[in-house]
Amino acid sequence: MRCCIAFQRLCARRHDRTDRGDRAPDQKLNGRTEAAKERARSGKAAASAIAKRGAAFERGGSPSTRGGRSGAAGREPRRNCRDTSDTSGLTGASRSGGLTADSPCRGQGHRGWFPWRPTDDRDLGRPYVFCHWHPDAIRHGHLFSKSAPDDAIPEPQQRRKFTSWTIFFVARYDDWTFNITPDFGGSPxxxxxxxxxxxxxxxxxxxxxxxxxxxxxxxxVTLYDSQSSSDFLLMERPSIIEIGRNVAAGDARATGGLKASTDQYFAAFALTGASYGAQNNSLLNGEQIGMMGRLAGRPYYDTDWNVHLDLSGEYVVHPNINANGTAGVNRTTLNFQDRPEDRAADENRLISTGNLSSSSANVYGGEAAINWRNLLVQGGYYQIGDTQSKLPGVRAPHLSFNGGYVEAGWNITGEPFRYNVGAAAFARPKVDDPFIIKDGSIETGIGAWQLGARWSVMNLNSNVTPGLSQSVTGGVFGGYQQIFGAALSWYPNDWVRLELQFQYTMIDKLNAAGTTQIGQKFETLAGRAQVAF
Known part of the structure; x- marks a missing residue:
């Protein structure tokens, strides 16, 4: 992470050279005041001035505006920064690339930026590194149904997770960009x-x-999956998004595709294969072949409003092929499943279809969102279809699963939600008044505070009847899940996020015979510390 901080300082200085007009004369880096010229005659004084200036930019300010001040008092009035959805000032790859870099705000210094995913196509003209890290903890819960009236409720469970630590290595030459991103996370x-x-x-x-x-x-694919995980209102994606995206897309998917983005529309299409690591458990004799597409747009937007519409679809031509399996039983299989929407709380996939012998599958649906300044409401609905491939004489109806979500976000401290043109998705707020401690005292504001809430539904039951075995109907008791969640996030600065989330989960699920309730309901409380440079 030290290398990232060093680049942040370099990024700030680079932009100061191009945006000098936004600073007062005594702040310009290419010219010194008369007093500074006098100091420059002394080698020690010059070195000291450079060191102080670099330290100030790393804190997010300049010596002339931040030195000797503490608390909110005495700060210069904050002028408005450039709207991050405005890409007219960018050229080349940057215009299609996503969040724009704000001009330095007088009295605040330059906060710089790093790309929010390694395929960000801003033109830096040099290799760079991006770090993203967030550990998770902790959970408590209780069971939905007890097998006997005197059964004890389980003790609260606690877990610590190091869920993700990705370091993006990016090299660029002209119009070519190479990205490689190892993930050092995992759990436990x-x-x-x-x-x-x-x-x-x-x-x-x-x-x-x-x-x-x-x-x-x-x-x-999908509005939600096009967001960075550091921009989610709650800790994880809704289950319908998580299950749907992994049919023919998802993380580390073998892909060849195109995407185009402007201020008004976004379009993407890709041919996809198996995910990285699919060969680990068993040798595949034929990898999955699929495709995906997404079309999104903003029919209306201005400085305060964003109206977003989104359609996405996926199709699996054939799943991974295991020649050691039996045709109609386990040669080509798909499994639709997810954990509750809180990875810190429960590692178990409580809703799952199990391995289905399938010949193809599809996902289709859409999302919509409306944003006004510091308020955001978005939701979506998706349908998943599975064509079964079973032995002759075995019932194999077409299976259909569905789910949706509605969520809302409010930036309590007033920062607007940002819109990422390059991804056609919303992004976390940029902190107006960073929380900084200097010399043992609070120097600036309280950071940014955000409240988010969500209701989601996922139905993995298809072609089944309670009381009848799924082997009779040919369907599957995958489970029906509802989740209500709320999260409070604090952004002390643009890099750090502390989040506390409460979640209430209800799962209604019968066993394969259709006679016994094996569902649960429980509450979880989880916290997350996240760093994203």
Whole structure:
């Protein structure tokens, strides 16, 4: 992370050279005041001035505006920064690339930026590194139904997780960009899953506003999955998004695709294969072949409003093929499942269809969102279809699953939600008054505070009747899940987020015979500390 901080300072200085007009004369880096010229005659004084200036920019200010002040009193009035949805001031790849970099705000210094995902196509002109880290804790809960009236409620459970630590290595030459992103996360701590790679891909941006990508990549499917995880209102995606995206997209997916984005529309299409690590458990004789597409747009937007509409779809031509399996039983299988929307609380996938012998699958649906300044409401609905492939004489109806969500966010301290043009998705607020401690006293504001709430539904039951075995109907008791969640987030600055989330989960699920309730309901309380440079 030390290298990232060093680059942040470099980024700030670089932009100061290009945006000098936004600073008062005594703040310009290419010219000194008369007093500074006098000091420069002394080697020690000059070195001291440079060191102080660098330290100030790393804190987010300049010596002339921050030195000797503490608390909110004495700060210069904050002028408005450039609207982050305005890309007219960018050129080349940057215009299609996502969040714009704000001009330095007088009295605040330059906060700089780092790309929010490694396929961000801003033109830095040099290799750079991006760090994203967030550990999680802790959970308590109780069971939905007890097998006997005197059964004891389980004791609260506590877990600590090191869920993600991705370091993005990016190299760029002209219109070519190479990204490789290892993931050092995993749970429990120190015990990684088989997926050590998040992305490794090559991108070409020579035909604006189109970006071509080949390699391991997270395809641009659905509004929610196009957001960075550091921008979620709650800790995790809704279950319908998590299950749906992993049918033919999701993290570390072998991909060859195109995307185009402007202020008004976004379009993406990709051919996809298996996820990274799919060969680990068994040798595949044929990897999955699928495709995905997304079309999104903003029919209306201005400085205060954003109205967003989104359609996405996926299709699996055939799943992974295991020649050692039996045709109609387990040669080509798909499994639709998810944990409750709180990875810190429960590792178990409480809703699951199990392995289904399938020949193909599809996902389709859409989302909509409306944003006014510091308020955001968005929701979506998706349908998942599965074509079963079973032995002759065995019932194999077409299976259909569905789910949706509605969520709302309020930035209590007034910062507006930002819109990322390059992803056609919303992003976390930029902190107006960072919380900074200097010399043992609070120097500036309280950071940014955000409140989020969500209701989500996921139905993995299909073609079943309570009291009848799923082997009779040919369907599956995958479970019906409802979750109510609320989260409070504090952003002391643009890099750090502390989040506390409460969640109430209800799962209604019968066993395969259709006779016994094995569902649960429980509450979870989780906290997250997140750092994203």
């Amino acid at each position: 701590e120190g015990n990684n899953t088989s997926q050590f790679l998040y992305e490794a891909n090559l991108n070409y941006t020579g035909f604006k506003p189109v970006t071509a990508t080949v390699g391991y990549f997270k395809p641009w």
